[in-house]
Structure formats: structure tokens, C-alpha cells
Amino acid sequence: MPTIIFIHGNQITPADAKSEGLMMYRRVISHGCDAPRIRFVIFSWPSAKVGGLLYDVREKAARTEPAGFHLAWLLDQMSPETQITLVGLASERGSPPAACICSPAEAWADRSS
Numbered sequence: 001m002p003t004i005i006f007i008h009g010n011q012i013t014p015a016d017a018k019s020e021g022l023m024m025y026r027r028v029i030s031h032g033c034d035a036p037r038i039r040f041v042i043f044s045w046p047s048a049k050v051g052g053l054l055y056d057v058r059e060k061a062a063r064t065e066p067a068g069f070h071l072a073w074l075l076d077q078m079s080p081e082t083q084i085t086l087v088g089l090a091s092e093r094g095s096p097p098a099a100c101i102c103s104p105a106e107a108w109a110d111r112s113s
Contacts, residue, residue, distance in 0.1 A: 003039040005084065021040075
């Protein structure tokens with residue numbers, strides 16, 4: 001089954017992550033009632049604003065790499081035949097963990113060759 005993984009950006013509360021993910025899901029499914037079934041995953045990471053700007057930046061820098069590894073682990077659990085689409089929303093507030101999985105994702109992609 002095709003899988004879409006939605007990853008929210010920085011300074012998003014868990015409730016907002018769910019809301020944004022559901023909004024994206026509704027957009028995706030509204031574009032074709034004849035489309036095949038999909039699996040839609042909302043991947044949330046601890047990105048709510050903490051402290052002042054400098055503290056927030058440092059804290060998020062420490063959080064995105066572990067969150068990226070969790071995302072890479074999730075991808076690794078899926079069959080290599082599964083069609084996967086990553087949708088990451090970033091803003092001026094920072095990038096989601098999808099930006100941190102380059103090396104693990106490349107290693108994951110190489111295992112199917």
C-alpha cells in the first residue's frame with residue numbers, strides 16, 4: 001500500500017501537528033475518489049517552542065537528529081517494495097527531522113539493491 005509520511009516543522013504543538021496532518025490528509029484524498037488506498041502517517045516530533053530564541057534553536061538542534069533516526073528506523077521497518085512519500089513542512093522556524101535522515105535513508109535505499 002502506498003504510504004505518505006507527513007512531518008511537521010518547528011515550533012508546532014502536538015495538537016497542531018495532528019491538525020496540520022489531518023488537513024494534509026484531507027487535501028490528498030480530496031483529489032481523487034478513484035485513487036488507490038493509501039496509508040497516511042503523521043510523524044510528530046517534540047518541536048513546541050521552548051524558552052528564548054537562542055535556547056529554542058539549540059534545543060531543536062539537539063532534538064532533530066534523534067527524531068531523524070526514529071524516522072529512519074520507521075522507514076527501515078517497511079518493505080522495500082512500499083512506495084513511500086515524505087512530506088515535510090518547514091518554515092522560517094526550522095526544518096523537520098526529514099532533513100536529518102540523509103545518511104540513514106541512503107543506507108536504507110541501498111539495502112534494496
